[in-house]
Amino acid sequence: MSAAPSPAEPPSPFLSEELVVRAVERLEAAATRLSPSTLLRDLIGQDDLALAYAIQQRVVGKRIESGDRWVGRKVGAVPGAGRARRGARCLGSGVLLGSMQVPNDGLAYTHTFLRPRLSAELMVHLAADLGPDPGDAEVRDAIGHVGVALEVVDNRLRDGQATLVDAIADNGSAAIYVLGASVPRTDLDLDRLVVHLREDGRPVAVGHAAASHGGPVRALQWLASTVAGYGSPLRRGEIVLTGAAGPTVPVHAGARYEASVRHVGTAAVTFSDPYDGPATQGSAGNHPL
Secondary structure, eight states: OOOOOOTTSOOOHHHHHHHHHHHHHHHHHHHHHTOOBOOTHHHHOSSOHHHHHHHHHHHHHHHHHTTOOEEEEEEEEOOGGGGGSOGGGGEEEEEEEGGGEEOTTEEEEGGGOSSEEEEEEEEEEESSOBOSSOOHHHHHHHEEEEEEEEEEEEOOBGGGOOOHHHHHHTGGGEEEEEEEEEEEOTTOOGGGOEEEEEETTEEEEEEEGGGSTTOHHHHHHHHHHHHHHTTOOBOTTOEEEEEESSOOEEOOTTOEEEEEETTTEEEEEEEEOTTSSOOOTTEEOOOOO
């Protein structure tokens, strides 16, 4: 009789494929019904990051096959209990798709979200590819432009107690994003930039770029190594959201939110109640699934 496989051995590819299919179906159903799904860790465990990224890649791949467009990536940390995992183990990445983008100062509808939270962030536009383990100078040289962005994250998983694998499989909880003005990187000291977030002109959050995952350069170093390790390296032309520069805030229908960085620019979005009127050009709010 052959010995039982060691727990340390990877699961069979057939089992992994079944788990990917079941997880994707669960996420798609949650997005279609606008009803939270049960957590994915009961399917894939709490530590299999490779399987979580495989689920994310399958979800994104189906969107691309349906006509969506790859725009870039996002870096984010798992909120709440997930932060107990220190260092890079708290970080996950997601993919930005064209269908998720709201034009600057455009409109988004609140009824298409489950539990939306808004953050103000720095955005970078890559002027060169980045492979694994890039040095500081290589990362800085790869940044062509720097801009301001807004991002809405919206956890599709029940109870809001997502672990890192839950968040990664759910495409980093990415929902929508807004890209504001950008400027050439040139001599900007990225870590010293201060990002302000206002609701109807009232300050609601502020943060230094350096406080977000160690700063944009460190965030890009982590991201480049991580996504290259899962077979999807960063490419020239991609947009990267480097993470919330301050606290995330809930969104309110009827409110206009604006992120700003001195010497860089602004990004803004207004949220509307679903019954305020018909959708107009430049509106968004649907999940990327």
